[in-house]
Each structure stands twice: as C-alpha cells, then as structure tokens.
Amino acid sequence: MHEIFVLAEHRQGELRDINFEMLTLAGKFDSKVTTVLLGSGVDDFASKLAPFSDKVLVVDDPMFESFNALDYQAALKALIEQEKPHLVIIPNTGQGADILASLALAMEASFTSDIIGLEIEGDKPVATRAFYGGKINGRIEFKDADLYMVGLREGAIPAGEGTKSGEIVKVDNPVGATAENRKFLEYVQPEIGDVDITQSAMLVSVGRGIREDKNLPMIEDLAKLLGADVSGSRAVVDAGWLPTDRQVGISGKTVKPKLYLALGISGAFQHVTGMKGSDVVVAVNKDPDAPIFQYADYGIVDDLLKVVPAMIDKIKELKG
Amino acid sequence: MKIAVCVKQVPDTSDPDTEVHIDSSGKGVDQSKFSFVINDADNFAVEEAILLKEKHGGEVVVVNVGSEAANQVIRMALAKGGDSAVRLDDEKFAGSDPVALARILQAGIKDLGCDVVLTGCLASDDGYGAVGVALAALMEVPHAAYVKTVEVLNGTLKIGRELEGGLLEMDEISTPCVLTIQTGGNEPRYASFKGIREASKKEIKVMDLAATGLSEDQVGEAGSVAVMVQYSVPVVGELAEILEGDANETAGKLAGILKEKGLV
Numbered sequence: 001m002h003e004i005f006v007l008a009e010h011r012q013g014e015l016r017d018i019n020f021e022m023l024t025l026a027g028k029f030d031s032k033v034t035t036v037l038l039g040s041g042v043d044d045f046a047s048k049l050a051p052f053s054d055k056v057l058v059v060d061d062p063m064f065e066s067f068n069a070l071d072y073q074a075a076l077k078a079l080i081e082q083e084k085p086h087l088v089i090i091p092n093t094g095q096g097a098d099i100l101a102s103l104a105l106a107m108e109a110s111f112t113s114d115i116i117g118l119e120i121e122g123d124k125p126v127a128t129r130a131f132y133g134g135k136i137n138g139r140i141e142f143k144d145a146d147l148y149m150v151g152l153r154e155g156a157i158p159a160g161e162g163t164k165s166g167e168i169v170k171v172d173n174p175v176g177a178t179a180e181n182r183k184f185l186e187y188v189q190p191e192i193g194d195v196d197i198t199q200s201a202m203l204v205s206v207g208r209g210i211r212e213d214k215n216l217p218m219i220e221d222l223a224k225l226l227g228a229d230v231s232g233s234r235a236v237v238d239a240g241w242l243p244t245d246r247q248v249g250i251s252g253k254t255v256k257p258k259l260y261l262a263l264g265i266s267g268a269f270q271h272v273t274g275m276k277g278s279d280v281v282v283a284v285n286k287d288p289d290a291p292i293f294q295y296a297d298y299g300i301v302d303d304l305l306k307v308v309p310a311m312i313d314k315i316k317e318l319k320g
Numbered sequence: 321m322k323i324a325v326c327v328k329q330v331p332d333t334s335d336p337d338t339e340v341h342i343d344s345s346g347k348g349v350d351q352s353k354f355s356f357v358i359n360d361a362d363n364f365a366v367e368e369a370i371l372l373k374e375k376h377g378g379e380v381v382v383v384n385v386g387s388e389a390a391n392q393v394i395r396m397a398l399a400k401g402g403d404s405a406v407r408l409d410d411e412k413f414a415g416s417d418p419v420a421l422a423r424i425l426q427a428g429i430k431d432l433g434c435d436v437v438l439t440g441c442l443a444s445d446d447g448y449g450a451v452g453v454a455l456a457a458l459m460e461v462p463h464a465a466y467v468k469t470v471e472v473l474n475g476t477l478k479i480g481r482e483l484e485g486g487l488l489e490m491d492e493i494s495t496p497c498v499l500t501i502q503t504g505g506n507e508p509r510y511a512s513f514k515g516i517r518e519a520s521k522k523e524i525k526v527m528d529l530a531a532t533g534l535s536e537d538q539v540g541e542a543g544s545v546a547v548m549v550q551y552s553v554p555v556v557g558e559l560a561e562i563l564e565g566d567a568n569e570t571a572g573k574l575a576g577i578l579k580e581k582g583l584v
C-alpha cells in the first residue's frame with residue numbers, strides 16, 4: 001500500500017466524526033495518508049484534518065458547498081487517476097454510500113461496503129463486515145486490482161489522536177461543470193415534537209418486539225411509573241406507532257439517559273449508535289443471541305409482554 | 321411510467337426464534353429453521369412503486385434474483401399491484417457480491433425500458449447497501465441512495481434522501497434513474513384477497529444464466545470483486561448480567577437493581 005485516500009465528510013458547515021475514525025484506520029498502515037477534502041471555504045476543516053494526514057488535498061470550489069454524488073464522483077475519479085492511490089476509504093454514510101459502488105465501478109476497483117475492520121495482508125486489504133444484523137461477522141477478500149475501495153461504518157473504529165502535520169495542498173477543481181441530471185436543492189430539518197428525548201433522564205424504548213401498537217399503553221404505564229419518556233427503534237417509528245422525533249439511533253436521536261430500558265429491540269448498530277452512551281442499559285428480549293445484550297448492563301431473556309406487567313407490579317410495590 | 325422494483329427474500333431476523341448458525345463450510349448459515357420474508361426496505365420500495373403507478377399510470381415489474389422459494393415474496397408484491405415479474409435463477413448466481421448481483425438484475429430489466437428502478441436501501445441479511453448504486457452505474461443512469469420521499473415533477477423527480485440524524489437532502493434527479501428506498505417513507509399496504517387471487521394468474525418470467533446473456537465469469541464468486549470467504553462469531557466484550565427466573569422473579573430483581581441505583 002503506497003498511498004491511501006480518505007474522503008472527508010462534512011455537512012452544513014460541520015466536519016463529521018467519521019473523518020477521524022477513517023483517518024485512524026488509515027494511519028495504522030505503513031502508507032502515506034492523503035485526505036481528500038471537497039468543499040467551499042474549508043480552510044478550517046483542512047487544518048483540523050491535517051494532524052491526522054500526511055497530506056490534505058483540497059478542492060475549494062462553490063460546486064462542493066453541498067453534497068452532490070455525481071459531482072463528488074467526478075472529482076474523486078479525476079484525483080484518483082492523477083495520484084493513483086492503492087486504497088480509498090469512504091465513509092459508509094448517507095453521503096458515502098451514495099458514491100462508493102458507482103465510483104468503484106467507474107474505477108474498476110475491487111470494493112466492499114460497510115466494513116467494521118480492515119487489515120493489509122501482503123499488499124492487499126482484507127475486510128471484516130457484519131452480517132445478519134450483527135449476529136455474525138464475515139471475512140471479505142478482494143479480487144486483485146490496482147485500486148481497492150472500502151466504506152467504513154460509523155463508530156466501528158475508535159478515533160485516535162492526530163500526531164501528524166500534513167501539508168495542505170489546494171488543487172483546481174478537476175470537474176468542469178456540475179452534473180445536469182442530479183441537482184442538490186435544499187436540506188429539510190427533521191420535525192421537532194413535544195418531548196426532546198436527548199434531554200430525558202430515563203427512557204423506556206420499544207422495538208418491533210412489541211408486535212402491535214395495542215401493546216403501547218402498557219409501555220406508557222411503565223414509563224409513567226418510572227418518570228421516563230417513551231422512545232423507540234426505527235422499526236416502530238416506520239410502523240407509525242411512535243412519532244419520528246422519538247426515534248433513537250443513527251438516523252434519529254443520540255440519547256444518554258441515566259436509564260435506557262430496551263424492550264424488544266434487537267440492537268442493530270444503527271440503533272446502538274444512538275444509545276450506547278446511556279448510563280445504565282437494561283434489555284428485555286426473547287432471543288438470548290440478540291446483539292443488544294452486548295451493550296446492556298442487565299438483561300432479561302423473556303417475553304416483554306410478560307415482563308412489563310410484572311415490572312409495573314413490582315415498581316408499584318416498591319413505591320408503596 | 322415504467323417501474324422496476326427489486327425485491328429480495330431474507331430470513332426474518334426479527335423473529336426471536338430465528339437462530340443464525342454458521343454451517344460446516346464456514347461460508348454459509350444453516351437456513352433450515354429460517355422463516356423468510358420480503359426485505360424490510362424492499363417492502364417500502366414496492367409500495368413506492370405502486371403509489372407512483374397509481375398516481376401517474378404505467379406498469380410495475382417485480383424483479384428478483386432467487387430460487388423458486390422467492391415466488392412467495394414476488395407473488396405478494398404482485399398481489400399488492402405489481403403487473404409482472406422476472407425471477408433470475410441459476411445455481412451459478414450463488415455467492416454473488418453487489419456487483420455481480422447488479423449485473424444479473426440489469427440483465428433482467430435491460431429490455432424493459434424502465435423510467436425508474438427502485439431497490440431497497442439495504443438488505444437485512446448481508447446489508448451491503450450497494451446493489452442499487454452498482455446497478456445504476458452499470459445502467460449508466462443517475463442514482464440516489466436512502467430515498468424516503470419521491471415526487472414526480474415535469475420530466476424529473478424531486479427526491480428526499482435521508483441522512484444521519486434524520487436530515488433530508490432534497491435533490492432533483494432526471495429519469496431514467498435508480499433510487500434506493502429507505503424504510504418509513506410510506507405505509508406499505510396489505511394485499512387484498514382479490515389481489516392475491518389475481519396475482520396467481522400474473523406471469524413470473526424465469527431467466528437462467530443463458531437467458532441473461534451473461535457469461536459464467538460475470539456472475540457468482542467469479543464475477544464478484546469481493547468475496548465473503550469465512551463467517552465467524554463476533555468477539556464481544558462483556559455481556560449483560562442476565563437476570564434469571566420467571567417474569568415475576570426477573571421483574572422483581574430488576575426493580576431491586578433500579579432502586580439500589582436510585583433510579584426508582
């Protein structure tokens with residue numbers, strides 16, 4: 001591996017944490033780490049990325065004010081052809097997953113998405129990915145290629161400290177004109193509801209394991225007794241059982257209550273990302289292999305429809 | 321508007337009884353006790369396809385790479401309003417990565433002249449979140465991933481891509497295009513009895529490798545750029561302390577712990 005490209009991600013004027021996770025991963029190999037930063041007015045970002053990079057390659061152009069997959073792809077293609085890195089690390093995010101496969105095909109690169117680990121064996125990368133909602137892992141080997149590309153899952157690699165002082169190199173925008181067939185219009189912020197679960201001291205959180213929305217009143221009773229708010233997984237919000245602003249996880253809210261009671265939630269990484277900072281996590285799930293138990297302090301392997309009524313009774317007793 | 325919607329049949333991992341065990345080859349899982357369902361995101365993609373057809377006219381073709389068992393999810397999509405289906409089935413397709421899969425799907429839809437191709441944003445079993453974007457690249461059409469809202473404008477589509485934190489990125493995209501549909505943007509309908517009856521008469525065209533016009537080295541592991549070679553059980557840190565007993569006992573123990581920690 002001679003040179004590794006890392007694609008920096010930013011959104012609405014903010015660098016995202018995944019950058020430092022990707023750069024920490026890239027930094028553990030014996031290679032030159034080049035961060036590719038596409039943006040408009042991004043000097044500040046470049047200086048934040050430099051301590052983690054050997055070089056920050058900056059294209060500063062109004063074209064990259066907002067994310068457009070087709071423009072990003074065109075720019076990356078040109079920069080890769082010029083610099084010929086051997087590995088490109090892209091964030092496996094709403095932005096990154098929108099370009100990884102199409103860019104890789106355009107570059108005839110061997111690639112895989114949503115990796116949670118990467119090693120270099122010989123001169124080739126070998127990746128680890130999660131399968132079946134995190135129940136098993138798989139080792140991914142690549143077909144020989146001049147270029148390898150991976151999408152790194154958010155939160156999979158803890159970010160380290162930046163000890164480098166990479167040079168910041170500005171280059172002209174290699175893309176002549178913005179794409180005709182896809183245009184960025186605007187961002188729309190998610191709706192704000194009655195309760196801000198990011199501030200809740202306690203959350204009773206429900207997943208698809210509650211089966212039907214007619215089981216919700218019992219959950220609300222338990223929450224009321226505990227003085228907790230009710231939140232849920234994406235599956236429950238998708239079903240329309242809870243409003244969107246009650247969703248915990250990567251595409252919802254990041255919460256850190258004193259108590260997080262996860263009822264019938266499997267513990268998909270997209271959910272866990274939003275709740276792993278909670279003080280005490282209790283999980284109730286019928287499946288002893290549910291990944292949520294890896295993140296919980298206490299677990300009950302049972303039917304939540306039996307456990308919740310029993311808990312209501314016990315807590316009432318305690319309260320006298 | 322001609323719409324193709326790609327549906328995958330996956331094990332129902334929300335069923336607590338679905339156990340995932342690595343088989344003796346190390347490259348597969350024991351499927352004998354799985355119950356199968358349509359992939360969650362594909363269910364929303366099917367609904368989006370039917371909504372588009374209902375509003376703007378046209379036709380919905382359901383596309384699947386799978387064995388005869390997948391007819392179950394195909395028929396359900398047909399019962400909800402799909403018009404016809406293509407199922408690509410050949411033992412040579414096994415082990416395909418998203419690139420090889422996209423190639424097979426493309427072969428299945430290339431003669432249809434689709435305006436819009438919908439896939440799910442992510443399959444719940446192997447979860448690459450890559451097949452739709454790869455398909456767009458092969459078709460040489462624009463794409464958008466994680467699409468939650470679709471609105472037809474004059475000759476283009478206005479779409480909302482859902483990003484981290486629930487932020488929607490609104491884009492305008494021309495057709496033909498590929499959209500990978502995120503969950504939650506619509507309310508997937510249930511099939512009616514009439515729909516189910518009619519679905520049994522709709523055509524499911526089956527295509528094998530020869531019918532796709534692809535060669536053996538373009539599909540399966542041979543046609544893949546990345547191959548899953550070995551499953552393993554994740555090494556996990558400390559697991560939860562499991563409270564034992566019947567519901568009354570565990571609830572009692574938990575209440576005690578919460579009290580001790582000052583949470584009740």
Ligand SMILES: Cc1cc2nc3c(=O)[nH]c(=O)nc-3n(C[C@H](O)[C@H](O)[C@H](O)COP(=O)(O)OP(=O)(O)OC[C@H]3O[C@@H](n4cnc5c(N)ncnc54)[C@H](O)[C@@H]3O)c2cc1C
Binds near residue numbers: 232249284333
């Ligand atoms: C881009 C993207 C973003 C996403 N963002 C989020 C997000 O922000 N938040 C989020 O939550 N998800 C998110 N997801 C979805 C995520 O991948 C999972 O699909 C989702 O978290 C699953 O929700 P769940 O745990 O409620 O359901 P399931 O995974 O279906 O799990 C249900 C669980 O209930 C258990 N169960 C069933 N019956 C009972 C019973 N009677 N008693 C006890 N337990 C029972 C089962 O054993 C199972 O473990 C996202 C996905 C994508 C692709």
Ligand SMILES: Nc1ncnc2c1ncn2[C@@H]1O[C@H](COP(=O)(O)O)[C@@H](O)[C@H]1O
Binds near residue numbers: 329447
């Ligand atoms: N075997 C298949 N048959 C039909 N569509 C598929 C198949 N595999 C994946 N897809 C489509 O591609 C989407 C994303 O899959 P993946 O990239 O594996 O996460 C799925 O939601 C489906 O719409």
